[in-house]
Amino acid sequence: MTVSLQETIVRALEVSPDIKERDAQRDFAAARSREARASRFATNFNLNTAHSIAPSLDIPADNDRPTSELYLNPNVENDWQIQSLRPFNRLEVVLQQPLLTWGELSGNIEAAQQGTRVEDAEVQRKRLEVALRAGELYQNVLLTNTLRSLTDEAESLLRQARDEVETLLNEGSSDVDEADLFKLDLAQQEFERRRTEVREQQATARAALTGQLMLDDNAVVVADEQIRPFSLDLLGDSLATYQANARRHRPEFDQAEAGVAARDALVDVARSDYYPKLALQASYGISATPGRYRQENAFIGDSFRGQSTRTGFGIQQNLNFYQTRARVEQAEAQRAEVEYQRDAAETLIDVEVEEAYRDARTAQQRVESFDESVRTTREWLRTEQINFDLDLGDPQNLVDAVQTNLETRAAYYEAVQRYNVAVLKLLRTTGTLPQEAQRGTLIEP
Numbered sequence: 173m174t175v176s177l178q179e180t181i182v183r184a185l186e187v188s189p190d191i192k193e194r195d196a197q198r199d200f201a202a203a204r205s206r207e208a209r210a211s212r213f214a215t216n217f218n219l220n221t222a223h224s225i226a227p228s229l230d231i232p233a234d235n236d237r238p239t240s241e242l243y244l245n246p247n248v249e250n251d252w253q254i255q256s257l258r259p260f261n262r263l264e265v266v267l268q269q270p271l272l273t274w275g276e277l278s279g280n281i282e283a284a285q286q287g288t289r290v291e292d293a294e295v296q297r298k299r300l301e302v303a304l305r306a307g308e309l310y311q312n313v314l315l316t317n318t319l320r321s322l323t324d325e326a327e328s329l330l331r332q333a334r335d336e337v338e339t340l341l342n343e344g345s346s347d348v349d350e351a352d353l354f355k356l357d358l359a360q361q362e363f364e365r366r367r368t369e370v371r372e373q374q375a376t377a378r379a380a381l382t383g384q385l386m387l388d389d390n391a392v393v394v395a396d397e398q399i400r401p402f403s404l405d406l407l408g409d410s411l412a413t414y415q416a417n418a419r420r421h422r423p424e425f426d427q428a429e430a431g432v433a434a435r436d437a438l439v440d441v442a443r444s445d446y447y448p449k450l451a452l453q454a455s456y457g458i459s460a461t462p463g464r465y466r467q468e469n470a471f472i473g474d475s476f477r478g479q480s481t482r483t484g485f486g487i488q489q490n491l492n493f494y495q496t497r498a499r500v501e502q503a504e505a506q507r508a509e510v511e512y513q514r515d516a517a518e519t520l521i522d523v524e525v526e527e528a529y530r531d532a533r534t535a536q537q538r539v540e541s542f543d544e545s546v547r548t549t550r551e552w553l554r555t556e557q558i559n560f561d562l563d564l565g566d567p568q569n570l571v572d573a574v575q576t577n578l579e580t581r582a583a584y585y586e587a588v589q590r591y592n593v594a595v596l597k598l599l600r601t602t603g604t605l606p607q608e609a610q611r612g613t614l615i616e617p
Contacts, residue, residue, distance in 0.1 A: 317399075415525045420603075
């Protein structure tokens with residue numbers, strides 16, 4: 173799979189298990205919110221059944237009473253013999269509907285809804301982390317690819333210089349000697365060690381990016397050939413602009429507001445215990461046992477056969493007001509804690525944005541400085557190559573020029589990588605990195 177920077181970030185946001193974990197927790201909070209809303213009506217609505225055995229009736233042969241008046245015959249008794257036992261079944265439905273809860277029910281619903289907002293913000297925070305990590309891994313792969321090409325280029329230059337020194341020695345030139353060959357060999361071995369190191373770094377970076385994108389081993393290829401800096405005009409906006417963007421887009425602000433609202437609702441829930449709760453309850457039950465008959469009398473009933481219903485209002489009042497006051501104080505303290513966390517988050521995010529902005533500006537200056545250094549070393553290397561071609565150069569000077577050019581260009585590319593990552597971090601601190609990537613407006617190198 174060949175991916176660009178934006179494709180890397182978008183895919184990471186789609187497949188990251190870290191985000192899916194937060195999504196699952198958000199779904200759990202959403203389900204709790206639906207449960208709280210559903211509790212407004214028929215808070216308790218239960219069906220209970222009971223199943224056992226019961227005796228049948230031993231009715232005398234001379235009984236002349238109808239089955240609905242057996243209670244008038246004193247000789248009718250329960251028959252507990254094994255062969256006379258019958259299955260007993262009872263069913264009861266109970267419905268309870270709160271009528272007045274003084275904010276307990278609505279407070280729980282509001283707290284659950286705000287809990288969903290809190291989890292939504294956690295999902296967005298995780299998306300910011302994943303987007304930054306994916307972008308940084310992409311830049312790491314680009315850097316190692318570029319350094320790999322750089323070492324290959326340097327090795328080619330040294331091999332070319334060695335061939336020319338050997339040619340001069342064979343021609344009997346007095347400008348070179350065997351020591352120059354040894355110096356070139358040592359330099360070439362050093363570059364070979366550097367190339368091996370870069371190769372391993374390249375494999376590690378590629379494996380990390382592959383893992384982030386949840387692909388098979390080494391199944392990802394970056395679209396860009398080498399690392400290049402983002403637009404140097406990217407930091408044209410002022411610090412205040414970035415901080416204002418953070419206040420609009422960072423999920424921590426919405427999370428803090430939701431947390432305060434949830435805690436405020438829980439204070440109302442705790443205070444509701446000061447007042448009596450009013451509810452309506454209704455129940456219906458039916459019992460049935462074969463071999464037994466319903467007795468139609470207001471004062472006589474058969475617990476093994478019959479129906480019953482109860483309906484009425486009830487009041488519940490917690491009389492331990494000291495405990496209620498303590499719970500209210502706890503809820504108020506937790507609300508105050510979240511409020512302080514919100515205020516601290518505003519300050520910390522401003523500081524975080526400023527730090528990221530300063531780091532990006534510093535990294536930008538480093539890129540511009542190393543760019544000038546690369547131009548200088550390139551001119552030096554070109555001069556040494558021309559002198560060497562004209563038999564006027566010193567092999568050691570050529571080696572020094574190659575080494576300096578390699579080290580300067582490597583430092584330049586590393587500075588570019590730090591600058592690009594610093595820009596990604598700045599976009600993360602403003603909370604806009606995932607949106608920019610998904611909209612396809614993230615500034616490309």
